[in-house]
Amino acid sequence: MSAQRKDRRDLFFIAALLLGILILFMLPIGYVLLQNHFATVRAHRMLVHARALLRQDGLPLSVDEMNRLTTPPPLAENAAPIYDKIFMNFNQNPQWSLLERQTYPLLDNWLATIPIAPFGFTTSRPSASAMTPAQQESLLHVAQQYVQSARAQFPLTAKAVALPYCNFQRNWSLGSNLTFPEYSQAYKLIRLLLLRALLLDRAGKPLEALQQIDLGVKVAKQIGSDPVLLAFLTQYAMEGMLQRAWMRVVENHANDPQVLQCADKVSCDFGHGPDLIRDMYSEALWTELTSRVAHAEGERFLEEVNPQLTSPMPLGNSSESFLTHFWNRLLGKEQSKSLAAPTIDLMEANMLDYLHNFIQIEKRYANDPYQAMKAVQQLSADVSDAATRAPKEYFLVSVMDSNYQTTAIKGIYLRAWARQRQLVLDLFKYRLQHHQFPKDLSVFPNEETLDPFSDRPMRYRRTVQGFVLTSVGERALAANTSSDELTVRYPLSK
Structure with missing residues (x-):
């Protein structure tokens, strides 16, 4: 027991x-x-x-919500089909691209800048300033040939920008695989409009040149209305070129009150910042x-x-x-x-x-x-x-x-450019009345002189023949940035 x-x-x-x-x-x-x-x-x-x-915040979290927020407008109010036709014309005329590439140095020299690529990156090309007069005349002939060949694009563009909406009816279900081929084509259209503005300005027709710049500004705004960040960055890059073209025409005809009045109206059509909620x-x-x-x-x-x-x-x-x-380690397997x-x-x-x-x-x-x-x-x-x-x-x-x-930074650039355009117009109008530029910017309303990058007045210096107007740019936001200041010089020194 x-x-x-x-x-x-x-x-x-x-x-x-x-x-x-x-x-x-x-x-x-x-x-x-x-x-x-x-x-x-x-x-x-x-x-x-x-x-x-x-x-x-009003942001969509499903394809259905996105489709409801981006419901296509009535066909008669939608510029997208017209842009599709414009872009198809570019694709069907490869000789236009050949002509356009030849005119790069001519346009870049007129804009007095290293060209801005479609999404804000800079590229380097030979400058037209190093060319002989005969070479420049040859490029002008190519530009005229290109503008004449593509002349049907201009009335189509005017028709497109007259419409209130631009909706390309995206397939949002593709997510990050969705592509936007219209943006690169729109960039070609902007360069075509700028070439026409250059030729008109050289022909002594500044008002018509400003009209082409205005068309470009409205194209950039319509492309930028696409509810994606890439659309805004594309708009920014295009407006950077249009801003410089606007400056060239105004500087070339600074003593013409009619030109200054027209330039003022065009300036109001430029973007003044991103529509952030829509971009998001x-x-x-x-x-x-x-x-x-x-x-x-x-x-x-x-x-x-x-x-x-x-x-x-x-x-x-x-x-x-x-x-x-434990099981993976026991069997000698790697972590999942x-x-x-x-x-x-x-x-x-x-x-x-x-x-x-x-x-x-x-x-x-x-x-x-x-x-x-x-x-x-x-x-x-x-x-x-x-x-x-x-x-x-x-x-x-x-x-x-x-x-x-x-x-966020590019949005500040748009504000800074708008402030500089306003100040340039103010300075030229002041000279028309007083026969000289002011000693400083205190003669203008304080809010017009503030640099959006620093919330302080822009730097201004009167020179013997003109002035230098400078925004500090991104340097105000980061001491180690390599970005240049935004400087307007009159007369232009290339």
Whole structure:
């Protein structure tokens, strides 16, 4: 009997020991599972809250919402079909491209600048100033030939800009795979209009030249109305060229009150800043669509995104379950390359939260671009610090942050250009009345003299023959920037 009791005690002891071992083994697993559960709940709550904020801002988070916000206008009010015809004409006449490329030095020399490529990057080409008079005449002949060959584009352009809307009816479900071939074609149209303005100005027809510049400004605004950041950056690049052409015509005819009056009207048609909420439509939608791709194809998603990052994310996933991690390590496998669902939700939530904060900054400082840019820079610094601690959760922000900072800065450029155009007109009108330029800018309203980049008066210096007017540009925002100041010199020194 005692032997049986001893056997039972031994069995009970062994069972208790095994149960204890099992409990000890299950405790960390249970802890990790509980941890993952709370992480999932937290990520979901953050995502729901971020989506609610974006919808309050008026941004779409689904293709259906985007389609409702971009409903095509009546055909009779939509300029897009006319632009399609204009762009088709470019494609069907390859000889135009050959003629256009030959005129690059001529137009670049007239604009007195290194040309601005379609999306804001500079390129280098030979300057026409180094050419002989015979070579310049030859280029003028090519420009006339090109403008004459493409003359049917001008009435079509005038018809397009007279319409109130421009909607190209995008297939938003393509997400980041959506392309925008119209933008490069629109850039060709701008250069054609500028060539015609150059020829008209040389022919002593400044009013007609300003009309061509005005057409270009309206084209840029219609293209920029597309609800994507790329559309605004395209508009910015085109307006940079149009701004310089406007300056050339005004400088060449500064003593003609009629020209100054016409130039004033054209100046009012230029853009004065991005329509930020509309430009962010695509950013909110693409964030949502990108998140769906990450949920469906975590490994391929990481492989495609990593090359875009300055510091690529480690492919191993620290958020994978304890059991998966233990089993992989036991079998000698590498960590999973997939992304856990809570991590993806946090990626999207942080990106949407960034967009919301960015929009709120721009709304709060709508009339103070300098303070807006400083706040955007602080936002960028904050998310950069957060990304250092949690690179996966903030990788979408890391990829896109520089684009939004660029957008904010380009918006200030548009304001600075508008301020310089106004001051140039004021200076020339002052000279017509007083037969000389003023000693300083105090004779003009203070708000007209402020530099949007610094919130201080623009630098002005009267010279023997004219003046120098300077905006400090991006240097006011970052001491280490290599960007040049925005300087207007009269008379122009090439």
